[in-house]
Amino acid sequence: MSDTGTLLIRSRRMVLPDGVSEGAAFVRDGRIELIGGYDLQQEADQTVDLGDLPLLPGLVDSHVHVNEPGRTEWEGFATATRAALAGGVTTICDMPLNSSPVTTTVAALRAKAAAAAGQCSVDVAFWGGAVPGNTAEFAGLLDAGVVGFKCFLSDSGIPEFPPLSRAELRSAMAALAESGAPMIVHAEDPSQVTEPAGPSYDAFVASRPTVAERRAIETVISAAAFSGARAHIVHLAAADCAALIASARAAGIALSAETCPHYLFFAAEEVQPGHTEFKCCPPIRYAVNREALWRALGDGAIDGVVSDHSPCTPSLKGLPDGDFRTAWGGISSLQLGLPVVWSVARRRGFSLADIARWMSVFPADLAGLPTKGRIAVGHDADFVAFDPDASWAVRGADLLHKHSLTPYEGRTLTGRVTRVWLGGAEVTPDDPPRGRLLARGGGPLGG
Numbered sequence: 001m002s003d004t005g006t007l008l009i010r011s012r013r014m015v016l017p018d019g020v021s022e023g024a025a026f027v028r029d030g031r032i033e034l035i036g037g038y039d040l041q042q043e044a045d046q047t048v049d050l051g052d053l054p055l056l057p058g059l060v061d062s063h064v065h066v067n068e069p070g071r072t073e074w075e076g077f078a079t080a081t082r083a084a085l086a087g088g089v090t091t092i093c094d095m096p097l098n099s100s101p102v103t104t105t106v107a108a109l110r111a112k113a114a115a116a117a118g119q120c121s122v123d124v125a126f127w128g129g130a131v132p133g134n135t136a137e138f139a140g141l142l143d144a145g146v147v148g149f150k151c152f153l154s155d156s157g158i159p160e161f162p163p164l165s166r167a168e169l170r171s172a173m174a175a176l177a178e179s180g181a182p183m184i185v186h187a188e189d190p191s192q193v194t195e196p197a198g199p200s201y202d203a204f205v206a207s208r209p210t211v212a213e214r215r216a217i218e219t220v221i222s223a224a225a226f227s228g229a230r231a232h233i234v235h236l237a238a239a240d241c242a243a244l245i246a247s248a249r250a251a252g253i254a255l256s257a258e259t260c261p262h263y264l265f266f267a268a269e270e271v272q273p274g275h276t277e278f279k280c281c282p283p284i285r286y287a288v289n290r291e292a293l294w295r296a297l298g299d300g301a302i303d304g305v306v307s308d309h310s311p312c313t314p315s316l317k318g319l320p321d322g323d324f325r326t327a328w329g330g331i332s333s334l335q336l337g338l339p340v341v342w343s344v345a346r347r348r349g350f351s352l353a354d355i356a357r358w359m360s361v362f363p364a365d366l367a368g369l370p371t372k373g374r375i376a377v378g379h380d381a382d383f384v385a386f387d388p389d390a391s392w393a394v395r396g397a398d399l400l401h402k403h404s405l406t407p408y409e410g411r412t413l414t415g416r417v418t419r420v421w422l423g424g425a426e427v428t429p430d431d432p433p434r435g436r437l438l439a440r441g442g443g444p445l446g447g
C-alpha cells in the first residue's frame with residue numbers, strides 16, 4: 001500500500017490504549033508491526049527518538065463539514081485536511097451536508113469522492129445523509145463505503161437536507177439495524193425551539209433551551225429501542241442530558257454521545273454582543289453547564305470530543321455587528337481541537353490517555369475504522385508528537401482553515417503539535433497530499 005519502508009519511533013511518553021508509558025513502535029508499509037519497550041532494537045530505514053516528547057495516536061475527527069463540492073467557498077478538502085494535519089488530526093469523517101449535492105445518494109457520494117480525490121492531506125471517510133424518503137439509498141451508500149448516516153430532527157439550515165419526523169427516524173433506523181452502522185443525530189426537538197426574542201446572545205440561548213436537546217434525545221432513545229440500531233448524539237451541549245444517556249445505555253440501548261471543544265472551553269457569559277463567530281446550534285451554554293459537561297466526560301456518560309468544524313464565508317456570519325438571529329451557525333476549529341481540549345483537561349487532572357480515548361479511540365470506533373485511533377499492532381501508523389507544555393496564542397490568520405474567523409482568536413492555549421506521521425510517513429501541510437479516501441471497515445472507498 002505504501003512506499004514508506006520501515007520506521008522505528010521511540011518516546012518515553014507513548015500514549016498506548018492502556019495508558020502512557022515508555023515505548024517504541026516499529027512500522028512497516030504504513031502499519032504498526034510491533035510495539036516494544038523504549039529500547040526495542042529493530043533494523044529500520046529510519047529511527048526517530050522523541051525522548052520525553054509524548055507520542056499520541058493521530059486524532060480521528062468524526063464530525064467535520066468540508067462543504068465541497070458546492071459550497072467550497074465555505075471550506076474545501078485541500079484547506080480542511082491541511083488544517084487537520086497541522087492540528088494532529090490524521091483522519092476526518094466528512095458530514096453529508098453542507099456540500100451540494102448533499103450526500104444522500106450514491107451518485108452524490110461519487111461526486112464528493114471525485115471532488116476529494118488527490119487533494120487530501122489526511123485520510124478521509126464519509127457519512128451518508130438520512131432525509132425523508134431516502135432509506136432505499138442506504139444499502140447502496142453502505143456498499144459504496146459510507147461509515148453511517150447523519151440526520152436532523154430540526155431544521156438543518158439547508159433546504160435540501162430536511163429533518164426526519166419521529167416516524168421517519170424509526171423507519172430509517174430500522175433500515176440500518178442489520179448493518180451495524182450508526183445513525184448519528186443532531187438532537188434538538190423543533191417543538192422546543194423558538195425565534196429569539198432579540199438580537200442578544202442570551203436571547204439566542206433561550207431560544208434553544210436544554211429541554212430541546214432532552215426531548216430530541218428521548219426521541220432517539222425510543223427509536224433505538226424500537227429498531228435495535230446503534231444511535232449516537234452529535235454535539236451534545238446540554239449537560240443535564242448526560243444522565244439520560246447513561247441510563248439508556250445501562251438499559252442496554254446502543255447509544256453514545258460526543259461533545260465539542262467549544263462547549264468545553266467557552267461559556268455563554270463571555271460571549272460579547274455581536275460576536276456571532278460564537279454562534280452554533282445547540283448553543284454554547286452557561287459556565288455551570290460547562291462544569292457539568294466536564295464531569296460527564298470524566299465519568300464516561302459522554303464518550304468523545306470532536307470538532308463539529310462548520311465554517312462558512314465571513315459575510316454569512318454578518319460581522320462585525322453580527323445578529324445571532326440571522327448569522328449562520330457553525331464554529332471553525334478543526335486545527336485547534338487538540339490544544340483547546342488539552343488546555344482545559346490538564347487543569348482538571350485529565351491525562352493524554354483521556355485525550356486519546358475521547359479524540360482518537362472513540363471516534364474511530366464510532367466510524368467503524370478498526371485500523372485507526374490507537375497505537376497498537378496492526379493499526380495504521382498515524383502518530384502525533386505533541387508538546388504538552390508549549391503555550392501559544394491563536395491567530396486566525398495563521399490557521400490553515402479556508403477562513404481565518406474563529407472564536408478562539410487571541411486565546412492562549414497549552415499544547416502544540418510538533419510532528420505528524422500518516423501511514424508511517426512524516427508529513428507536513430506543505431507536502432504533496434497523501435491522504436486516502438476510506439470506507440467503513442477501513443479499506444479504500446470504492447475498493
Ligand SMILES: [Zn+2]
Binds near residue numbers: 095
Ligand atoms: Zn455538524
